[in-house]
Structures are given as structure tokens and as C-alpha cells.
Amino acid sequence: MMRTNYCGALSTDQIDQTITLCGWVDRRRDHGGVIFIDLRDREGIVQVVFDPDTEEHFERADTVRGEYVIQVTGRVRARAAATVNADMATGEIEVLGKELVILNKSETPPFQLDTHTEVGEDVRLKYRFLDLRRNDIQDRLRLRSDITSSIRRFLDGQGFLDIETPILTRETPEGARDYLVPSRTHEGKFFALPQSPQLFKQLLMVSGMDRYYQIARCFRDEDLRADRQPEFTQIDIEASFVDQDDIMSITEEMVRGLFKEVLDVDLPELPRMTYEESVRRFGIDRPDLRIPLELIDIKDLLTEVEFKVFSGPANDPKGRIAAVKVPGGNDKLTRKQIDAYTKFVGIYGAKGLAYIKVNDKDDLENGLQSPIVKFLPNEARQGILERVGAENGDLIFFGADKTKIVNESLAALRVKLGEDLDLIESEWAPVWVVDFPMFEEDGKGGLTPLHHPFTAPACSAEELKAAPENALSVAYDMVLNGTELGGGSIRIHDGDMQQTVFEVLGIGEEEQREKFGFLLDALKFGAPPHGGLAFGLDRLVMLMTGAKSIRDVIAFPKTQSAGCMMTDAPGAVSTHHLNELNIRLRKKEKKEPSENT
């Protein structure tokens, strides 16, 4: 082996040992006739000292520059008390270098690792192999590896089989846009890259595999947001002869074990909350329970007021009026901040942000400071104060609009308030959200599945047909700190029920056969009851490492325009290759009479 030890793993245990290290020159200093090299490898940094006694090697040490790759042999020694560096893991020791071999030189890098924030992300993505040398991103990728390793060990131990499903498959019904792959051998046909292994894992249950998992790459050709990538990774789990409690129990054990093993965090047992409760209290189905603010319904108090902003939604069956009380908010929030929040909720479609500052709750006439209070009769004022349990010094925000707008704006506002006012009570607040509706309105007068069309309803086929909009599903999401870690459901294992769901969704028999014929076939020949769950690995790693961007937990991420700055992918392709695939580029405007086939 070219080395005996890792730089960052040295300690006082190695004092007086002669060791060999390999690594990168993090910094070289010349001080008092002696050369100091901070040598870096995956495990950390150690200080190597060359003095003029080792003439040849001293001279060579003098020539090395940042990011040179060198091999150093030397003796570990304790640092003098005055030079111990408490900020450095190896700060109690240093290596007295005897030999130095330059394994590779380096040109001056396009950016310094310790000043990476001064260059744009574009430069760092172009030179990703340099950016990946930074400790924080190395640590995150290492933690990611530890996380998958821990999860695999757990699932292996529970009898789950790691089974690979195809990447080259057919268009999937998840709803997002598929990436396509033209087939060379089947002219005019295309593979699709999977948005999830959903149908394959169900088929594995039909085939009796009993317990399956896969850490699976998935693909979505969607416009990217900050936390999205064209390819992402899913911890995909499915089991047979189970109910909702079985899947929740085993995956909860997995996640709590993971946090203990990897972060030494004791995650609390997960409470359960219905979808209805979650949306009512937090405006959203992935509540951040670290923040002790809630939405409180006051619609019933305002049906009779003349103030249109309130009376409109109060008398609209699709309207909602909710209050969010910020205890002690009077002193904490300036007018300017409140104006900023008004703008903030505007992102979610809210037309304004009413508020009341409670100076003296017993003085309904003059004790309430608010631009809207003058429009409210005392009875309504009193009702609101009582409903929200206001105390003097509290500030109350209001949302009054269509339910969707109120929910989205106040859900976002409570998280923002929680962060801005430092209200976060605990580091980790996981929760199960259950009893999801089967469907939601698709905006075109029809219904669309809230999860996917293979989710089992919590009612009979007859009830489903009679009132699909009221049907609940046997679906469950694991939520942590306001992020959906994973979602799953018990699946439909009965062919008739599956066809009923397709019918409710307006998928006719022909389309059923064409798109899902193989699933319907599979359900005919002895499909067991089964269900599962899929976790988003990238988001899980983001949460566990505190990363701000999904690009910080992926070795070679794509940009927002779904390109790779480093390799320049996607790239141009020869006409010959396109011909083989029976496709050609589409010209937006036909400028030339002849086409370049």
C-alpha cells in the first residue's frame, strides 16, 4: 500500500511511529526556515513539517503548491504545548517529514476550496471534481453512504429482498412527464425511464416475493425547483400480507433506527394525525410540528359582519377564515415586518394579511390595534379573542379567502414566523399523516388520485362509486420537520376494485387495457394483499445533513435547466445515430426546403 495511515486519522496514539501519508497540499507555509504543509485526505488534515536537515526533501517541499498530490514519510511527534491547535482534530500532533514524493502536480485551481462561496455555483459545478474536495460536501456524501448502508442492513435483516427493476420501461402513470428513450430495434417506439418502480414492485408481490426493497433511481422530466433533480433516488419498500399498521411500524422502526445509528438522535415515536386534522390545524398535509403555531377556524364568527373581506369567504362553502396567534407578537414584529409578511402571503395568492395586535383584550374599543378591527362589531372581536385564547401582547394574523389560498398562505406564514421568531421548539418533529382522500379535483371537472390510482380505498367499491369525492384511502405519509420523507399506501389487490377506480378516474376500458393490461392480468391470478412505502433518499439526506440544496447531497447534480456543467450533457448527437433510432430533430420553422436527414 502507498500509505500506512490516513492524515485525518492520526492522533497521539501514533506518536514516535514512522508513517507514510498520501494526500493533497491544503496549504504550504514557510516560517522560520521551516516548511509547514497541511496535508489533506478524506479523513482530514495533518500538519507536516520539513526542516532543512532533510535537504533533498526540504527543497522538494519548498516547490509544492496548493492541491499538489504528495506522499510523505515521517515520524509522528507531539506538538509543543504552545503550538497545539485545539481547532484541528489532529492539532495535538504533527509529522516530522523525512521523505516527500510528488505524485502529481496541480495548476492553480479556478477557485480556492476555502473561498468557494466567493465564486458562483456555475464555476463550482463546472469544476465539480474540485468542489467535491471540500470537507462539508465530502461529509454529506459520506453520511449519504452511511444512511443507505444502515437502511440496507435493517431491511436485509427483516427479510426484504433487494430486487432490481427495469430503467428501460414503458410510460408510467405517475402524472409527471417521462423521459423517453427511442428504441433502435422497435421502430418508432420509445422506452420511458421510470418515475418510480410502483407497478414492478406490485408485480413482485403478485409473484410471491413477499418482501421487496430497492434503492431505486427514478426520473421526472419536470421543470426543476430548488429541491428537484431530473433523476432522484427512492428507498422503495413493498410487502405482502400486511396492513397499514404493519408497514408504518416497520418503516418507523427503520427511520428511528437510522437516526440513532447515523446521527445518534433519539427520534420520538411518531404520532398520527389525519389528513383532515393536519390541513385544519396547519393548512397543509406535511405539518412542521416543531413550530407551535396553528390555524384556528373563525369562519362561523364572521358570517354576519359587513366587512366584505371576511363576510365573503365566511359565506362561501369553499371559503375559509383562519387565525394564527403569535404569542407576544406585539413586541416582536414591527410594522415593516408585517408588511413583508403581507407580501410573502401574496406569493400564495392571498390578497392581504389582516392582523390584530392585542394591547388590552378587555378593552374591545381601544385595546385592539388593527387596520381591520373598525369593520368588526364588538361581538366578533370578542369571539375571535376568545376562540384564539388571546392574551395581552399577542398578535393575531388572519387569512380569509378560498380555502386553498388560506391554507397555503397561512401554512407558509406559520413556518416563516417560526423561523423568523425562533419559535422552533425541538430539533426533530416527525409525524404520520393518515386517512388521505382518495381523489382531489383535477380542475377540469374530474377527479385525479391524490397519490396514484393503485391506492386502496378505505371503503367498498359501491361507496366509492356513489361518492368518490368523499372516499378516503389507506395511504400514509411520514413527515419530518415539514418535509414529506416518504409516502405509501396499501394497494388495490382486487381486479374489480382496480377497474372501479379507473372508471371513477374516467379511464375507459380500452385505455385500461392499453396502459395497465398487465396489471389487470396480474390481479386476476392470485394477487396477495400488499402495500408499501417509498422514501425520497435525497430529501432524507438533506434533512439529516442540514443541506440547503439537493445539489449538496448529490455527487454530480444537474442545474435547474437539467444540464451538467461539467460534462456538458446533454450533447449533440450525430445524424447517423439518430437515423439508427428512426428519429430526427424537429425544426421549429422550416427555413430550408430540403431536410437534413
Added chain:
Amino acid sequence: MMRTNYCGALSTDQIDQTITLCGWVDRRRDHGGVIFIDLRDREGIVQVVFDPDTEEHFERADTVRGEYVIQVTGRVRARAAATVNADMATGEIEVLGKELVILNKSETPPFQLDTHTEVGEDVRLKYRFLDLRRNDIQDRLRLRSDITSSIRRFLDGQGFLDIETPILTRETPEGARDYLVPSRTHEGKFFALPQSPQLFKQLLMVSGMDRYYQIARCFRDEDLRADRQPEFTQIDIEASFVDQDDIMSITEEMVRGLFKEVLDVDLPELPRMTYEESVRRFGIDRPDLRIPLELIDIKDLLTEVEFKVFSGPANDPKGRIAAVKVPGGNDKLTRKQIDAYTKFVGIYGAKGLAYIKVNDKDDLENGLQSPIVKFLPNEARQGILERVGAENGDLIFFGADKTKIVNESLAALRVKLGEDLDLIESEWAPVWVVDFPMFEEDGKGGLTPLHHPFTAPACSAEELKAAPENALSVAYDMVLNGTELGGGSIRIHDGDMQQTVFEVLGIGEEEQREKFGFLLDALKFGAPPHGGLAFGLDRLVMLMTGAKSIRDVIAFPKTQSAGCMMTDAPGAVSTHHLNELNIRLRKKEKKEPSENT
């Protein structure tokens, strides 16, 4: 949980326990007024008995049919001595059923699991979810899961980090045809699916990740042979600050540990053989060392003979003449079999298959039975007998042609002889093949890399430029029973050397920048010495499970035409979707004047 035990895991330990099972009806028999159900789950089969005492459940048991999914509660009891079934893992016990719940019915399957060989593979691939219910394929997929689990544990323990690399990337230089993915956001550009993560793993070394592995999906759009699939899986390993011995030692430990752990097989320590020796003795660079037959060069004995079949290759610098001696082959091989072998070597381009049956080695005139011996002078006869160490009763085959044809035909012949004559001496015969040439002729007067252009040469850049055809590389293959399990190399970490190799391959500077610019950049900024190895997981699993086809170790394989019989992938795609991707189908003949965009 819906069950207390797996069917196949029951034993006499559970006698008198009341248990609940879930599974598939493998068989139902009515015998002496009692109903016997063989109930099957992932772990195996157990016999359940319903007698008329449990009236309601007995009647229900009478209605079940093959592949029904049922839940049975009952009591485990010992079978009477006369009815113990020694062929069945659970044959000492049975379950006296008390309750039976039908969880799902099944129509009559398109084929019976135990008569699957009677239907074509097409039917089994169409109903793959049924074919996967067979024990042998379930066992193979389970072993596959065990194999990856064992490998991951080993590599995790050795400090290798599991790091994911992109599936959506750019065209790769492995030489085979890439699968392409049109980009929606980058008009007219395409992603390519990776043929291997080669460049990414090298970049991870440049970034200081030190030890990397990934069980990675790879893609090749090639015409398929029996042991190829469009997507396949690679155990991809790379490490920094290592030499060839380090990589070989760690991967050998991994594979031997794997065989011990998963199959309880003590694989012998791996001998090393140079490429030159392997091709000389076995005609191939992946020798099946289980078979004690070798190619013996006799070219030098035949330069002077008049027999053109021999004298031609004997005097051709690119010719080879080799003998394969089959000890005792005289009695074992009939004329008809020899004719069949003659046809067999014809597949590899051999124009014939000369042989000598050695009846009496001391009688050069009449002791040799052969169609060709009459063309050989006694001196040549004697020389051959001595060279191959012939004994009476031996049969000697000859190959005489261009070296490539002799090697390929005799390499195949020795394996066929080994199998036909039952000459296989050991179950497992692994070997390292080392010292590969850097390049081979590309058939167009140029050179092509034997591995890939990032393989480090075993010589200096000057020597490489002077005589590239003689250069050896620091590459190594692990071979088991004639199959290449994996191949690897030390990579080039010096930018100048990398450019020299590109130049030797005729890749000009512009093309270097365009295709490999990011690699050349990476080599500028402190690339460490590094190397690795990649194992073909599918082939490894085939070998370890004794599977005949790669389709038997993949849950959802593609057919030879790269299609999926079950999902009907690849499929047609809407014009709208193609428009979004800026492509359209290419029509071979323009029959219509207007095009359907």
C-alpha cells in the same frame, strides 16, 4: 400481522402450536373425505389438512383452486410415520386447518408452474409475475440479493463509500452504442445512458473520495446475445493511492469471502497468469482452468512440410499451429463426434479439424490413425508426439490457420471437449489474467484500446509512442470457469500520458477537448494515482446460481429484441410528447406529401 409463520419455515419445532399462514394454493387434493392443500409462500410449501369437522371451512377449502391466495389458521402436528414425506422440507409435519379465509381468487393460470418448461419462454415472459412464482427463479433472485448484500457489507467495512453517479449523462467512450434520451430543455441535444460509470468514478478519485463503490446500472444498445441485456448491473469499485496488487488483493478477498458466505464454498487462492500465457496455453484471455486440456505450439516443427494446410500457417508470421491432446481420446470419441467437432470449429472460421489417433506411438508408420498423417514426414510425426507427450490411446486435435482463428476455435473446442468428456476437474477454477496489451488492431490500420483509453500503460510515454503495439497495460481480469467476472486497471492520472494515449489512438486535440475536456481538466488539478475494477453482477449471479440464461437472474428481463413481453415496452408515444422533445419520427419513405407534426 396477517400471519404468524412462513409455510416453508415450519418444522417439528412448531408441533402443537396454533399458527396462521398466508400463501398460494400450490395444489388441492381430495382424498378419503379429507382435503389436502399444499400451501406455498416464499419460504416453501407445507401441507394443510381440512377435515369435515370444521364444516364451514372444510366447505370453503373445497372451493379453492390452484393459485388462490388464502389465509389458514390451524395447529401444527406431526405426520404419521407412513405419511412422512422425505422429499419435502416440511415433510415431517402438517397443519390441521381450523379456519380458512380466501384472500383472493385466481383464474386458471396460462401455464402451470410445475409444467413451465412445456410453454414457450414468450408466454412465461408475458406472464412474468407468474413465472417468478417458481422456486428456482425465486431462489436465484434471493441469492442475488444475498450476493449484493454480502458485497456491500464487505466494501462498507473496507471504507468504500457508496456514491451514485448520473444515469442521464453524455455519450461515453466505451465503444458500444449508447442509448439516448432527448432533452426537452436543451433543444436538439441528447443525454446518453452510461455504459459504465468509468469517468465519474475517476473524477471521484480526483475529488479525494479515496474509496468508492456502486452497484450501478449500465446500458448498451447492442444486438443481444444470450448473455446480454440492454441494461445490466456492474459492481463498480475504485480506489486512490493504490497499485495493481492492492486492487487485486482487496477484490480477491471480496469474492472469496462472498463465495464462502453465500455458497459456503472455499474458493482457492487465485493464481496469476499473463495474457500472453493465457492465450498461448488456452487460446483465450479467460481460460476455463477446470479443464485440463491445453494448446501446444507445434508451428516450428512444420515449417518444412509440404502439406499446405500446415506449411502455410507455419510460415506465416500471423499464423499459428497448435495441438490439443485428449488423453485416452481414442476410445472416447467416435468418427461421428469428430465430424461434429469439425463443424463446431467451423463456427470460429476454422476450415477443418485435423486429428491423430495414437494407437502405437512407437510405430510412426502404422501406429497413427489420421487423415493427415500421410502428409507428414516421420520427423514431424515424431516431433509432434514428443512435444505433446502423447501416450497410446490419446487423440490429438490440430488447429492451423491465422492465429486468431486457431485461438478462437481451439479455445472453444477445449471447453466443449471438457464438457462432453466430463473432464472438469474442479467445481471452481478462478484465475487472474494480467499484463494485457494496451491496444489491439482495429481492423482499419489503426489501434483500439483493449480495455479503454484511460488504462495506464506499463511503460513510459516515450516507449508507448515508439511502439504502441508492444505496450502492455496495468490491467487485470478476474476469470472464473472461463467467464470474465470482472476487469480493471490502474488508470492514467497524468494529463500528458492521457494525451499521449489519445494521440496514439488517433484522437486529435479538438476531439479530445470536445469529448474528454473535463477529464483532461481534472488531471490538471491534482489527480491522485488510482485504479479499480468492475464486476458484472449478472454474470456473477449466473455462475453462482448455475443459471443458463441471464434472463434467469433478472426479475424483469428484456427479450433478444430488447423488448418487454409483459409491459409491451417500448411503446408508442404521442406526437405532443415528441414535439416537446423537439424530435419526430423519421419516415423511411416519404409517401405522404404533408408530415404529421
